[in-house]
Amino acid sequence: MNFKKILPYNRHTFSSFFSFERTPLNVFMLMLTVGLVGFLLYGISVYLQHGHHAYGVTRQHPWGLLIAMYVFFVVSSTGLCIMSSLGHVFNIKAFQIIGKRAIIGAIIAILTGFLVIAFEIGHPVRMVIYNVLTPGLTSAIWWMGTLYGMYLFFIILEFFFLNNGNHKYSKIFGLAGLIVGLAAHSNLGAVFGFLVARPIANGVFFPLYFILSAMVTGSYLLFLIYGWRYKMKFPPEVKKFMVTLAQVLGLLLAILIFFEIWRALTAIYGMMPERGDIAIHMITSKNFLIGEFLLGMLIPFVVIVYSRGRAIKTLVYTSITGMVGIFWMRYDLVHDTQLAPMMPLKIREYSLPPGLVEYTPTSIEWMIAIGAIGVSFMMYYTADKFFNLDHDAKGH
Amino acid sequence: MARYGMALDYKSCINCKACESACKEENGILLGADKHRIWVGVKDIEGIFPDLSISSSGFEPSQCQQCDNAPCQTVCPTNATYYDDNGVVRVNPEQCILCTYCMEACPYDARYIDDRTMTVDKCNFCSDTRLINGETTTACQATCPTKVRIFGDLDDPESEISLVLRARDHHSMKEHLGTKPKLFYLT
Numbered sequence: 001m002n003f004k005k006i007l008p009y010n011r012h013t014f015s016s017f018f019s020f021e022r023t024p025l026n027v028f029m030l031m032l033t034v035g036l037v038g039f040l041l042y043g044i045s046v047y048l049q050h051g052h053h054a055y056g057v058t059r060q061h062p063w064g065l066l067i068a069m070y071v072f073f074v075v076s077s078t079g080l081c082i083m084s085s086l087g088h089v090f091n092i093k094a095f096q097i098i099g100k101r102a103i104i105g106a107i108i109a110i111l112t113g114f115l116v117i118a119f120e121i122g123h124p125v126r127m128v129i130y131n132v133l134t135p136g137l138t139s140a141i142w143w144m145g146t147l148y149g150m151y152l153f154f155i156i157l158e159f160f161f162l163n164n165g166n167h168k169y170s171k172i173f174g175l176a177g178l179i180v181g182l183a184a185h186s187n188l189g190a191v192f193g194f195l196v197a198r199p200i201a202n203g204v205f206f207p208l209y210f211i212l213s214a215m216v217t218g219s220y221l222l223f224l225i226y227g228w229r230y231k232m233k234f235p236p237e238v239k240k241f242m243v244t245l246a247q248v249l250g251l252l253l254a255i256l257i258f259f260e261i262w263r264a265l266t267a268i269y270g271m272m273p274e275r276g277d278i279a280i281h282m283i284t285s286k287n288f289l290i291g292e293f294l295l296g297m298l299i300p301f302v303v304i305v306y307s308r309g310r311a312i313k314t315l316v317y318t319s320i321t322g323m324v325g326i327f328w329m330r331y332d333l334v335h336d337t338q339l340a341p342m343m344p345l346k347i348r349e350y351s352l353p354p355g356l357v358e359y360t361p362t363s364i365e366w367m368i369a370i371g372a373i374g375v376s377f378m379m380y381y382t383a384d385k386f387f388n389l390d391h392d393a394k395g396h
Numbered sequence: 397m398a399r400y401g402m403a404l405d406y407k408s409c410i411n412c413k414a415c416e417s418a419c420k421e422e423n424g425i426l427l428g429a430d431k432h433r434i435w436v437g438v439k440d441i442e443g444i445f446p447d448l449s450i451s452s453s454g455f456e457p458s459q460c461q462q463c464d465n466a467p468c469q470t471v472c473p474t475n476a477t478y479y480d481d482n483g484v485v486r487v488n489p490e491q492c493i494l495c496t497y498c499m500e501a502c503p504y505d506a507r508y509i510d511d512r513t514m515t516v517d518k519c520n521f522c523s524d525t526r527l528i529n530g531e532t533t534t535a536c537q538a539t540c541p542t543k544v545r546i547f548g549d550l551d552d553p554e555s556e557i558s559l560v561l562r563a564r565d566h567h568s569m570k571e572h573l574g575t576k577p578k579l580f581y582l583t
Contacts, residue, residue, distance in 0.1 A: 122493060
């Protein structure tokens with residue numbers, strides 16, 4: 001059986017695999033990737049020695065930076081999957097060229113997310129076993145994890161069929177991946193939305209917001225991926241796609257800002273305890289104002305509106321600020337959910353009653369969280385070497 | 397089978413912390429400020445001297461509320477948290493994956509990580525040390541010098557706890573969340 005016929009790939013020797021054009025940008029990315037992976041490995045080695053004691057998480061704040069980073073990666077994956085489906089599932093012509101590159105990005109992002117969560121879940125092997133043996137069907141985490149497993153399976157098959165040119169099956173598995181991905185991702189929102197004890201998170205907002213912000217994230221990532229691929233010298237069909245993408249992103253950002261405004265207003269209105277006070281703390285924090293709002297929404301939105309979506313090179317750069325903003329969105333949603341103390345009385349002498357719960361990630365958490373980005377760079381480089389991710393003459 | 401609950405005559409609490417010590421000793425809880433199954437919350441005196449409100453101060457002993465509709469059980473992805481035959485909410489450490497979703501979901505901050513098993517632990521009404529041997533007391537109840545705690549079978553109409561709950565006003569914590577706690581604070 002000729003495997004290459006089933007899944008076309010490029011053969012490489014050791015040296016050809018590591019050969020690339022020695023431009024300053026490429027060398028910088030190489031050094032960045034090696035540095036990030038080094039951080040990750042060191043972080044993991046400390047975690048394996050000390051467990052959760054290496055992290056800044058506490059009894060009152062059990063979820064920290066790694067949960068935020070897991071959300072960051074899986075949101076990226078779902079976002080890329082949704083945006084690519086606009087082309088080869090929903091036949092929007094401008095998006096048809098991105099199929100393979102977006103789907104491999106989605107696969108890489110979710111694998112990196114799984115890597116990060118493996119160092120947050122205390123017993124990942126046990127998780128795989130008891131997820132099957134004693135499933136907790138009322139748990140949003142169970143559904144989220146199981147559906148993400150199925151989602152990964154479907155998008156791998158989608159990539160497989162995209163690569164060998166079988167458009168019928170790539171469409172079928174693309175649609176399956178999209179539906180299961182949407183279900184998984186809204187369940188991830190429900191992991192927070194189902195928390196009856198935490199009024200700031202409880203409700204319908206997160207499941208919907210996760211889908212919307214995934215699409216925003218997917219758009220930013222597509223700008224970055226294509227900006228990198230063509231080094232700002234875009235062929236006409238790619239240029240057309242990016243202008244369309246910018247216009248879609250503008251609409252998505254407008255909806256996102258609208259969502260955020262009403263979320264804040266409904267949370268503050270009436271000043272319900274553990275909701276109104278937390279919301280005010282949230283929207284007046286630097287994380288939100290600078291991280292989420294300015295970098296994540298306003299700057300890209302202004303560029304799109306001002307240029308009517310035509311400033312695609314500028315948008316590649318603003319997508320970097322956009323992704324920084326997306327990171328703070330994930331961090332804040334995890335942290336702000338846990339701000340209100342569940343035990344409001346003091347339990348030790350000579351102390352004050354508990355105020356808002358504090359959390360500072362340790363350097364080890366930062367190393368694992370940010371270092372994981374290096375792994376996704378590494379996987380992307382490998383995929384780009386082995387597979388032809390560009391669209392063909394027919395625009396597929 | 398019983399349905400165990402606890403009534404707390406909390407206004408009698410003197411914050412001696414004998415219950416906390418007895419719990420740690422009985423259940424082998426590790427030392428450490430965050431490692432506790434039960435605790436006594438302190439309400440500080442309000443006001444500015446000399447206009448202090450004595451009635452505002454007080455102690456509120458607390459622990460897992462042994463909810464009949466426990467959020468920690470609902471969210472557990474592997475059913476490691478379960479209701480035993482006595483209605484006690486318990487954790488099977490063999491199944492716990494330490495995702496800490498239960499700690500996130502508990503409205504009472506009643507769960508913590510047991511560093512011996514690296515799983516989430518909580519009060520189980522001394523099920524492993526007393527109830528299993530046929531005793532119907534808990535360590536915290538047995539040691540309390542002012543008899544704050546009344547432990548017993550809520551399904552037995554003649555049990556001390558059933559009698560006291562019929563006779564005295566009581567409330568539970570965060571009842572509005574629908575968790576149906578089996579800890580009752582006598583007023």
